[in-house]
Amino acid sequence: MKFFIDTANLSDIKEAQALGVLDGVTTNPSLMAKEGITGRNNILKHYVDICNIVDGDVSAEVIATTYNEMVKEGEELAELHEQIVVKLPMIKDGVKACRYFSNKGIRTNMTLVFSAGQALLAAKAGATYVSPFIGRLDDISTDGLNLIAEIRLIYDNYSFETQILAASVRHTMHVIDCAKLGADVMTGPLSSIEGLLRHPLTDSGLAKFLEDYKKGN
Ligand code: G3P
Numbered sequence: 001m002k003f004f005i006d007t008a009n010l011s012d013i014k015e016a017q018a019l020g021v022l023d024g025v026t027t028n029p030s031l032m033a034k035e036g037i038t039g040r041n042n043i044l045k046h047y048v049d050i051c052n053i054v055d056g057d058v059s060a061e062v063i064a065t066t067y068n069e070m071v072k073e074g075e076e077l078a079e080l081h082e083q084i085v086v087k088l089p090m091i092k093d094g095v096k097a098c099r100y101f102s103n104k105g106i107r108t109n110m111t112l113v114f115s116a117g118q119a120l121l122a123a124k125a126g127a128t129y130v131s132p133f134i135g136r137l138d139d140i141s142t143d144g145l146n147l148i149a150e151i152r153l154i155y156d157n158y159s160f161e162t163q164i165l166a167a168s169v170r171h172t173m174h175v176i177d178c179a180k181l182g183a184d185v186m187t188g189p190l191s192s193i194e195g196l197l198r199h200p201l202t203d204s205g206l207a208k209f210l211e212d213y214k215k216g217n
Pocket of ligand 1: 169
């Protein structure tokens, strides 16, 4: 399972990278705005800064909503750095643009996916990644994890190569449940990754080992 971090915060990205378990980064316009990154040039520069920290794929989302504009903007993003994956919204023109980029060998991430049907279309359009938003489904009393299971079944039935990128992951149990269901990738905040570390028996066990060592030395 690949671990992506879902943020535009450089210090969180560095922290996850230093842990040695990071496979990539996902961003979106809201995450950029949260870090105060505004203006086209600053946003493009920020993507390059992120690529220079991590080794893996970095999803950069288009703002355009029409096919021609998405193609233009996506090409500009893809040219920024070889690690960039063009992130496209799951709308009609987004699907068309996904097919365009797939044909050109440019990696894509179809975002804002909330149904198995949308995920099936993304795979048919040759998406590299599909991003079902599990936390936002949970927010409206729908089972986000069930969507991961449905997509896994469909993709396995037809050996689709599109990778399931569980997104809108909010906490550590989401990460564990997505791993059980066979999501290829999860993207979440730093806290969802660091939460995997913690267990009180690890802490108390280590304290006891160190205490016993001191007694004998
Ligand atoms: O990866 C998608 C993510 O950024 C959305 O997360 O927490 O805003 O639903 P959230």
